[in-house]
Amino acid sequence: MAAATKERIVESSAELFRRQGYAGTGVKQIVAEASAPFGSLYHFFPGGKEQLGEEVIRYSGAIYGQLIDAFFVPGEDPVAATRNFFTAAAAALHESNYADACPIATVALEVSSTSEPMRQACADVFNGWIDGASERLVQGGLPRKRSRALAISMIAALEGAFVLGRALRSTEPVEVAGATSTEAVREAVAAQRARRRARG
Amino acid sequence: MAAATKERIVESSAELFRRQGYAGTGVKQIVAEASAPFGSLYHFFPGGKEQLGEEVIRYSGAIYGQLIDAFFVPGEDPVAATRNFFTAAAAALHESNYADACPIATVALEVSSTSEPMRQACADVFNGWIDGASERLVQGGLPRKRSRALAISMIAALEGAFVLGRALRSTEPVEVAGATSTEAVREAVAAQRARRRARG
């Protein structure tokens, strides 16, 4: 089926955008990487490169969101989940030779002031991640407000650690951010337990 | 003097790169924004756009490093410094209509896998920030190792919060990351005080 071509275009774009950004990737390079005919790109994405960019953001965002969900399993220890998540992120960064970090951060920074539809797509993805992680922490027994703050802190720490890690070619920032985030979750859990005990 | 032209080119480039990235900014746009003759760009930067990019990274990095230093004054409370720094960052983000966040993060992500000299420039800048902030925390009474971890966590938290904040058009991530970082510094200071008391 021909839909496979569209999928290949999206996947190749996702990989290229992640490594070299949106503006730094040409449509010719995309179709070459995807082994797709040039005309197909404009057949599936009549809105051109910008529409492709938006769909790639949402696609990559959904994949990475599932990855987050895979670590923060309801009912299991959120402290261990946080630690494991950052450890896995550090390993993936290292194994890809510091190329594959966040799939949308590069594009997000590029387009936040230049393309409203793409910026909106990034915002939707980030909000999805925040809400998802937050929900899992709530299920882990933390108060809603505290969970949201932790989720934002955690995602911000990861994104920033990726920025530093890619430039420094080191996993240290991811490891350090992971330790700090894990500690923050541990304290939140402890504080909540203490509150429950006090209440009875 | 003619050096003023070079300075205008660097400053205009810094602003454009920060908002739309390196690949998304053309040299024609740079000289137009700087009101500089086109030929001057290649007179001052014979290495072309890449050399300009590298110098802009180092220039912007130095400016922002001074900003960090201005908040973390030796002898003053590092907890308050952290809080004030993030508060100021949130205000700057809001006032620039979510355009001016980190001056080099966008470029750092773009070039980390595509230009070794520019990637190295970003690494040098980040290392400078980390060492600078770390040194200030040491002067504030914290152990060296703990200071480095805090500095990395703080800078990563800020960078990530900028990524989220620009896309979401909200200062919430910066505020939340600031609160988390401030709390981490507060705990480190408290722990160090306790250690000192125990030792006598």
Place this chain on the structure above:
DNA sequence: CCTCCGCTAGATAGATCGCTCTAGTCGGCG
């Protein structure tokens, strides 16, 4: 079988890219 249409295929347009080149201006110095 034939027609229709989703899709493939790529040539090509028109603009823009980074960059080179020559010509010219200007101030300072011998």
Place this chain on the structure above:
DNA sequence: CGCCGACTAGAGCGATCTATCTAGCGGAGG
């Protein structure tokens, strides 16, 4: 003054950019 080097000024090169256009392939439905 005469000269020289630093800088200005922009035309223009080849390459590459995004996007459009026409032409044709090939399977499904009438």
